[in-house]
Amino acid sequence: MSILVTGGTGYIGSHTVVELLNKGYDVVIVDNLCNSKLEVLNRIFKITGKTPRFYKVDVRYEEELRPIFEKEKITDIIHFAGLKSVGESVKFPELYEENNVGSSKVLLKLMSEFKVHNLVFSSSATVYGVPKHVPLMEDDPVGGCTNPYGQTKLDIEYLLKDYAKEHKDANIAILRYFNPIGAHQSGLIGEDPQGIPNNLMPYITQVAVGKREFLNVWGNDYHTIDGTGVRDYIHVLDLADGHLAALRKLAEKPGLVIYNLGTGRGTSVLELVAAFEKASGVKIKYVIGPRRSGDVDENYADVTKAKREMNWESKYNIEDACRDSWRWQKNNPNGYDE
Ligand code: NAD
Ligand code: UDP
Secondary structure: EEEEEEOOOOHHHHHHHHHHHHHHOOOEEEEEEOOOHHHHHHEEEEHHHOEEEEEEOOOOOOOHHHHHHOOOOOEEEEOOOOOOHHHHHHHOOOHHHHHHHHHHHHHHHHHHHHHOOOOEEEEEEEHOOOOOOOOOOOOOOOOOOOHHHHHHHHHHHHHHHHHHHHHOOOEEEHHHHHHEEEOOOOOOOOOOOOOOOOOOOHHHHHOOOOOOEEEEEOOOOOOOOOOOOOOOOOHHHHHOOOOHHHHHHOOOOOOOEEEEEEEOOOOOOHHHHHHHHHHHHOOOOOOEOOOOOOOOOOOOOOOHHHHHHHOOOHHHHHHHHHHHHHHHHOOOOOOOOE
């Protein structure tokens, strides 16, 4: 009775593993460490007093993953492993296809062979493309992805739908995350981007800790409350909890289900900056720049389906998330590289 967590040493994976261990699940992680560090395992032990079994495995390669299915008694899988940089995906679309879609195909092949029925998949709000309206609902049209990364998430969703049609005993939860931010309250694990952060929150925390001079605000002429882009920022601990809710849902044998994981509330860039300043007491210098290509005005979730069907909803607000992101960054100015 083990949960296989692919990409379990990554940002969202590590927080989910902590929640799983705290709830008494037996956890097996596979990760090729292309975007995470082994130090994460020590931190997980410091928080939970437990160490999940870890295998350095590239999920793309069946010969690496197969022994894990042979050795472990896997009942459920949470599939986080994947590359996630939008900019990098534009430069290397084949790599994104091979890594994200390729590894999902290998995973499904072994799932089928070893009769593992339950899978939770990390999808993204990016599958909705340019929203025609907000809040976004699960049955809104998908497609028109603005970058190859988003396209891989959509391709995997289609792959999972085909798989569920062919495997009547499969239970699959596709979770479409909105914008994960925050960190564990211990300050021991958090987001550790390599190089210059693309995403807003790690950029803000790096300005706060003195690693970057100022924040570029990408555009202030959007049709939003203050002209800056509006997103649905969700605390990573709420997201982690959403995966446990999904596992409970899969135990009811629902077949394939899709849920948005967000807060249902939109926050602008300047509102997030203000919330961060309030939570940290640190002033964030920013400069208004041009729009970033591919960005949309507003993007936030309708979260009623997850509440209705999984009894899950977010608990933390933006200030909580800012406080926790800041604690992580302040305690670990260089991430896991001390
Ligand atoms: P992350 O990069 O921190 O974690 C992903 C992990 O997967 C890393 O530890 C990496 O080493 C591992 N990995 C990548 N390719 C692998 C492979 N072929 N074999 C084995 N391990 C591999 O990213 P995250 O923010 O924790 O995201 C987790 C998942 O959630 C990803 O699939 C991502 O696309 C998805 N997602 C993330 C966000 C976000 O903003 N963070 C939003 C929506 C969806
Ligand atoms: N953003 C910004 N400066 C940055 C990074 C992001 O102004 O350095 C804005 C971006 O234009 C968007 C919001 O912050 O409106 C969230 O961007 P992020 O890349 O974090 O997430 P996205 O929703 O684009 O995936």
